[in-house]
Amino acid sequence: MKFLTATFLTALLAFISGLFLPWWGIAITSLLVAVLVHQKAGKAFLAGMLGVFLLWAGLAWWIDMKNNGVLSKKVAAVLPLGGNALLLILLTGIVGGLVAGFAAMSGSFLRATDK
């Protein structure tokens, strides 16, 4: 339950940050969520990663669908992704997810008590 809450909150706050902050706002919000909803480092990483991965990949997928894939295949040919739009959507999720995951891990360690 905690894991799902953390994942959901990470995604929600990341979305709100995207409206006001630069792209790296997700690092701050993910860290914050991991502090508020405390889990062990590994789980926090996964929740942070998953939260933003789902948000970013999901948004990209949704936008791509409404766009009929007009842009994604072109950009996937400019980036070295062989014109594969799905890879671009995955890469979108992974870039956001990695940053959020590590930020969440920091948040977890920040609140963890020394053994």
Next chain:
Amino acid sequence: MRIIPFAISTIVTAGLVFAFNRPLGPLPMPLGKFISPQHGLWQNAEPSGQRFDGDLSFPELKGKAEVYLDERLVPHVFAENDEDLYFIQGYLHAKFRLFQMDLQTKAAEGRASEIAGKKAINFDKEQRRLGMVYAAENAMKEVDKDPQSKAMFDAYTNGVNAYISSLKASEIPIEYKLLDITPEKWTNIRTALLLKMMAKMLSSGTENDLANTNAKSVFIPDELKMMYPQVPDSLEPIVPKGTTFEKPGIVPIKPETADSLYFGKKETVTAHEISKPDINNGSNNWVVAGSKTQSGSPILCNDPHLELSLPSIWYEMQLRTPTSNVYGVSLPGSPFVIIGFNDSIAWGVTNAQRDVKDYYEIKFKDKTKEEYWFNGKWEKTTRKVETINVKGGKDVLDTVAYTVFGPVMFDESFSNDLSNKRNLAVRWVAHDASNEAVTFYKLNRAKNYDDYAAAISTFECPGQNFVFASKGGDIAIWQQGRFPARWDRQGLYIMPGEDSSYMWQGFIPQTENPHSKNPERGFLESANQRPVDSTYPYFIPGSYVTARGITIERKLAAMSGITPTDMMQLQNNYFNTTAEDVRSILLSYVKEPGLTTSEKKYLDLVKNWDLMGSPDSKGQTIYQCWMDSLMMGIWQDDLTRTKPISPWPSEQTTMELLKKDTAMKFIDDITTPEKETLYDVVTTALKKASVGLAKDEAAGKLEWTKFKNPTVYHLIKDLKGFARPGLKVGGAGNIVNAVTHSHGPSWRMIVQLSTPTEAYGVYPGGQSGNPGSKYYDDFLNNWVEGKYNKLWFMRDGDRTDKNVKWVMKFSKI
């Protein structure tokens, strides 16, 4: 808190943010910002159901205006006055084409290095040394003198900037995100720079003075006349043959020293231009009178040939006020419609191809370039220190000296090798103060022949063939520009610049520019050929193209009861007129007995070819390779007598020389002891071409369209993903449908001046510059197939018509 693990994961996080916030690898954009769905590329993915309605208000507007967008995203602007009209035109250009305007004017100004880095430094130096900014500044002086022009420029600039100011960072065009730069505010001089970019494109590459100077160092005058003739034998001039010309108003005098200091000088020059405009920059236009059409009304046609790009150079629109109403294509970066029609007339342009740029050799006193020898004393130069900002590098400083002729383009610090430090100043008509924009303001409002003639009479550079038709039934063409009156062969080569005797002595009076109105034959055409036959009383060098004019002339002469559909077919015609003559020479002189099976096969394909450069044609591919190989066989040994190489004679010239004399002297390969004949070179050419052709055939590339791979690139050629390669379209530079690998008809327009006006048009792109929009390239397939969009000339009563898809309302705050 667990300090060490916290520190490690925080460092990793910060490291990732840092890495994703700066360029990764060769691509300039930060990956994090670029890929974030709320900031980066995904924000440019326009939903397919995107609506373009809006209510917008700006303090600069005087009244109300509406923009009606049709299903092709063509805006029909209805404004109450001119200022509001051009404010909105600027706004729309920026909304749909901001990146291209910004990039093109930066490049024109010599600021490409700010975007592209080190590799563009020499390009930038050349733009500045050619005096592009100097030319634009001079043009602005004229614009500022005319309150009406200035008001239109101001309104346009305000409109562009109103849009830029409204942009959020996430909304900027994707190219900015890829390059990690931001849009720059518009200014009036950027409009002038854009027009000078066109001037360079069309009137800077039409001379070949530097290479000609090399040719002059080894070839005797008779040879030069053979290789680079002024009047081709097969010329069909723009002004119909048999037209008599007035006595010249100015007769320039050849300097007494010309034989020794000019013609007789045998020095070569190593300087060359880096970004010389494409020789294929040409166009077709023609007009047929009502006597030759089915409807009884004139039909006007135009297809300007330029480097094709996405976004396209053109943006289609209708501009209407209570006193004017015009439809056509505009150039993002400039107000007005450039090619189009209004309620009363239609007009189109092709390039005049005239040489309006010369070089003068300057003698500086010393390396400071502060003084130069002129008319017997040391004169002061004006020195301009150019600062080029280089992305990822230090600023580059470059000093350009300005003389009485113009800027010294080449000197020891630019484009010259150490053994040959010639200082060359450039004299170019584009430098002279003039207001070309006002011509379009007036043409947009012209009602008849007199209005048209008055509108174009002040147009100076680049020289254009303005074709015209009116609802009143008149047809006309003027080759308009400011053209120097030259003595025989003046300015074909670098001229002495130590005194005033070689300067231009004046200009051909405007009224003596080649023109024709309502000729008896009922049609007029121009296709970049020499405008007049040899009876014209001036020496007018240029880089003319003869073949397309012949094809069009023959077709139009034979036609009657013409409809717009006939004109569409002619614009898309694939007949290769040059090949018609060349093939008979090739077939008469090829020695068949010694040919291999595959050579014989290629020969047969040429024999049975229908002379059409159509997409599937194998004959066209083989013919062209054979011809290219023949050109090498005939000319290379001769041209490489100079270093750098002398200019290539044209295919047209080569064909005409061979038709006249099948034993002409250049056939012989001077590097061999044997005396080659036409039989030898034609046969060897086929054998050599066959080697490459066999490879192409093995790769499945023998069909013409596969061989030349027609492609419309993005303005930034490296962005291959934004390009459209492999277009199945035929044609060639000397064919009416002049599509080459990446160059060709950038807009095809047909206007029948009936009531109501019936107009058709298409360009290889789309109204939106956004690669993430379905309107980015939605006209392209039609263009490839030779199909047209019907141009909807919206009337006042059409505001609720079903063609209106979206409405943008503009008002004063």
